[in-house]
Amino acid sequence: MGPLPRKVFIVQGKRTAFGKFGGSFGGISPIDLAVYATSALLTENKINPETIDQVIFANVIPSTPDTLYAGRHLALKSGLKDTTPGIVINRLCGSGIQGMIDAARLIRTHECEAVLVAGAENMTMVPHLIYGSRFGTKYGALKTQDLLLDTLYDKHAGIPMGMTAENLATEYGVSKADADQYSYNSHMKANRAYEANLIQPEIIPVQNISRDEHLRADVSLGDMQKLKPTFKKDGGTVTAGSASGIVDGACAMVIASEEYVNKHHLKPLAEIIDGQVVGVDPTKMGIGPVPAINQLLARQKLEIKNISYFEINEAFASQVMSCQKALQIPDEKLNVWGGAVALGHPLGATGLKISLTLGRQLQHFNSEYGISSACIGGGQGIALLLKRV
Ligand SMILES: CC(C)(COP(=O)(O)OP(=O)(O)OC[C@H]1O[C@@H](n2cnc3c(N)ncnc32)[C@H](O)[C@@H]1OP(=O)(O)O)[C@@H](O)C(=O)NCCC(=O)NCCS
Numbered sequence: 001m002g003p004l005p006r007k008v009f010i011v012q013g014k015r016t017a018f019g020k021f022g023g024s025f026g027g028i029s030p031i032d033l034a035v036y037a038t039s040a041l042l043t044e045n046k047i048n049p050e051t052i053d054q055v056i057f058a059n060v061i062p063s064t065p066d067t068l069y070a071g072r073h074l075a076l077k078s079g080l081k082d083t084t085p086g087i088v089i090n091r092l093c094g095s096g097i098q099g100m101i102d103a104a105r106l107i108r109t110h111e112c113e114a115v116l117v118a119g120a121e122n123m124t125m126v127p128h129l130i131y132g133s134r135f136g137t138k139y140g141a142l143k144t145q146d147l148l149l150d151t152l153y154d155k156h157a158g159i160p161m162g163m164t165a166e167n168l169a170t171e172y173g174v175s176k177a178d179a180d181q182y183s184y185n186s187h188m189k190a191n192r193a194y195e196a197n198l199i200q201p202e203i204i205p206v207q208n209i210s211r212d213e214h215l216r217a218d219v220s221l222g223d224m225q226k227l228k229p230t231f232k233k234d235g236g237t238v239t240a241g242s243a244s245g246i247v248d249g250a251c252a253m254v255i256a257s258e259e260y261v262n263k264h265h266l267k268p269l270a271e272i273i274d275g276q277v278v279g280v281d282p283t284k285m286g287i288g289p290v291p292a293i294n295q296l297l298a299r300q301k302l303e304i305k306n307i308s309y310f311e312i313n314e315a316f317a318s319q320v321m322s323c324q325k326a327l328q329i330p331d332e333k334l335n336v337w338g339g340a341v342a343l344g345h346p347l348g349a350t351g352l353k354i355s356l357t358l359g360r361q362l363q364h365f366n367s368e369y370g371i372s373s374a375c376i377g378g379g380q381g382i383a384l385l386l387k388r389v
Pocket residue numbers: 093152161162216219220223224227230239240241242243244245246315316345376377
């Protein structure tokens with residue numbers, strides 16, 4: 001997405017809390033999670049659903065059959081016009097940010113004035129599947145596969161996502177002690193942000209759940225250190241405590257042109273300046289944010305020092321720490337209200353969630369520029385530059 005003259009804004013966003021794996025949202029489909037977020041977003045901001053031109057729905061694993069229809073179904077279930085089209089997009093963990101980039105493009109090219117971008121994932125509901133048996137199995141039992149585990153494993157690279165983080169930990173010299181401390185800090189930052197009421201405004205309670213369920217209020221560094229590595233048993237850094245939580249949740253956002261914002265007297269959250277997606281070595285997919293951010297900054301003639309806040313998805317602590325080292329981002333600028341190690345990573349919703357949080361941070365701290373970014377399985381990275389309005 002190159003810099004084009006027309007200004008594009010995030011009007012506002014809203015999300016559900018993130019329910020823990022097998023937790024409170026285990027029976028709510030991705031579309032319905034997105035409907036909750038969308039309804040609250042439109043109502044609270046007095047946005048007439050009939051003024052939305054298109055829907056983009058970010059989802060990675062279609063965990064219910066209707067998830068394949070999610071773009072269109074979200075439009076129909078949220079009171080948008082019967083004629084409003086909707087698409088489902090999937091750039092794995094980059095899907096939410098990709099949806100925002102696509103929406104900005106649709107607006108910059110004057111195809112749309114306002115786009116509803118939602119992202120949702122119900123990881124609890126992901127099915128087990130039987131492949132290749134459409135015409136029957138002559139003898140023997142049918143073999144099921146777990147679509148969730150299959151998704152978190154890159155068949156081309158031949159390793160699970162967790163091992164790609166271990167490869168980075170080796171390359172960038174991140175120890176288990178470092179990753180444990182980072183993960184503890186992520187929980188503490190999120191707990192402090194909750195105590196200061198900084199996270200609650202972005203959440204619409206669903207079935208009375210208004211707090212991210214993966215987050216541990218009683219987190220202890222000692223307990224974190226006792227956890228054994230999951231993927232690289234001997235000398236690994238990734239444990240259940242230092243990996244992003246597997247969770248269920250949704251986030252919705254309205255992205256609109258300057259003309260739309262003015263016409264409807266809306267006060268936008270942030271301006272979308274530019275975005276960048278790149279490819280990297282699949283065995284080190286977690287480094288994707290580094291070239292994505294560097295290329296984005298170079299095009300905008302900015303440097304790390306010009307960016308006040310970064311929200312880089314914490315797929316794994318050792319992964320985001322490797323990115324932090326490579327980009328030389330000071331601690332006080334990175335994931336300051338906690339990240340996915342504490343809050344969870346509902347794949348399709350994450351890019352929207354971290355961009356919403358970033359926009360709110362720019363407002364809260366009265367800062368000019370922020371970058372949200374995510375690594376992507378298969379070896380990609382995506383980054384988005386926001387500016388405070
Ligand atoms: C790492 C992973 C496999 C762990 O899954 P899990 O084993 O089901 O994790 P659990 O939540 O059951 O935790 C395992 C144990 O660690 C404990 N634990 C987890 N986090 C903890 C923490 N912060 N502090 C203390 N203990 C913790 C749990 O209480 C549990 O203990 P128990 O066995 O006594 O009940 C899983 O979280 C994962 O795959 N995450 C990454 C997802 C991913 O790849 N996303 C895409 C990125 S590209």
